Amino acid sequence: MIKGGVGMNQVEQLYRWIKESQSIVFLGGAGVSTESNIPDFRSANGIFYQKYNRTFQPEELVSHTMFRRYPKEFFEFYQDKLLYPHAKPNATHEYLAQLEKSGKLSGVITQNIDTLHEMAGSQEVIKLHGTVDSNTCQACGAVYHLDEFLQKCQSHPIPKCDCGGMIKPDVVLYEEPLYPGVFEKAIEHISKADLLIIGGTSLVVYPAASLVHYFRGKHLVLINLTPTAYDYQADLVIAEKIGKVCQQLKILDEQRIM
Numbered sequence: 001m002i003k004g005g006v007g008m009n010q011v012e013q014l015y016r017w018i019k020e021s022q023s024i025v026f027l028g029g030a031g032v033s034t035e036s037n038i039p040d041f042r043s044a045n046g047i048f049y050q051k052y053n054r055t056f057q058p059e060e061l062v063s064h065t066m067f068r069r070y071p072k073e074f075f076e077f078y079q080d081k082l083l084y085p086h087a088k089p090n091a092t093h094e095y096l097a098q099l100e101k102s103g104k105l106s107g108v109i110t111q112n113i114d115t116l117h118e119m120a121g122s123q124e125v126i127k128l129h130g131t132v133d134s135n136t137c138q139a140c141g142a143v144y145h146l147d148e149f150l151q152k153c154q155s156h157p158i159p160k161c162d163c164g165g166m167i168k169p170d171v172v173l174y175e176e177p178l179y180p181g182v183f184e185k186a187i188e189h190i191s192k193a194d195l196l197i198i199g200g201t202s203l204v205v206y207p208a209a210s211l212v213h214y215f216r217g218k219h220l221v222l223i224n225l226t227p228t229a230y231d232y233q234a235d236l237v238i239a240e241k242i243g244k245v246c247q248q249l250k251i252l253d254e255q256r257i258m
């Protein structure tokens with residue numbers, strides 16, 4: 001038993017289930033990256049509650065309609081609030097990458113568009129809402145990586161391809177469907193898992209939140225600072241910062257080795 005940790009009895013319970021499990025899946029959201037200083041949408045200081053623009057609300061600015069009708073405002077918001085090219089992985093990203101390496105975790109399913117899981121070394125990352133790392137010309141299909149996209153943004157407020165077409169980030173905006181096959185892959189992972197850990201997500205965005213219904217395994221664990229509509233289905237709810245929980249799990253691992 002570690003003294004002074006956050007909710008250690010709960011973390012110890014989770015630790016025991018991790019040790020017993022053969023196929024763990026992690027389903028996460030923006031709360032996984034807040035400890036890397038990327039704001040989420042729905043926390044009190046999240047992007048949706050920040051005063052942004054008198055004409056458009058942040059919710060509207062991440063929609064397909066906005067991208068089509070008001071691209072200048074869309075790209076201004078996107079660059080200002082959704083791109084964090086200097087962010088670094090935190091304890092959660094690192095712990096999950098390690099868990100995959102140890103053979104316990106079959107994959108990370110994320111709603112995040114940042115690339116911090118990949119940067120931490122995770123291999124199987126199912127990105128439900130796409131990635132900021134890739135951007136496609138709507139006219140010719142040319143693909144631009146983030147650094148090239150940022151260069152294009154510097155020369156024009158609406159990034160343009162060499163062919164003159166508009167470049168769209170490969171992220172799923174509100175009103176848009178998910179990329180083909182991604183949801184099916186997530187279901188495949190979750191339906192085979194014996195432990196599902198969900199963290200840092202308000203579970204209000206669909207279809208991502210509906211993935212919970214495909215879990216048939218032994219234990220469902222929710223780690224989120226605020227309550228979610230799925231808390232009642234969970235075997236364990238930990239209302240703590242997920243990075244702190246992962247640090248405690250790492251300490252428990254190290255103590256066991258020594």
Ligand code: CNA
Nearest residue numbers: 029030031040041042112113114200201202225226241242
């Ligand atoms: P959300 O609706 O903003 O919910 C985040 C949840 O995480 C909230 O319930 C918070 O209480 C909780 N939370 C915040 N910090 C922590 C923490 N350190 N530990 C534990 N819990 C925490 O975000 P969702 O992911 O649920 O919503 C889906 C949207 C948000 C997706 O479409 C994402 O693309 C989008 N988003 C992504 C990023 C990113 O890529 N990092 C950033 C902001 C928004």
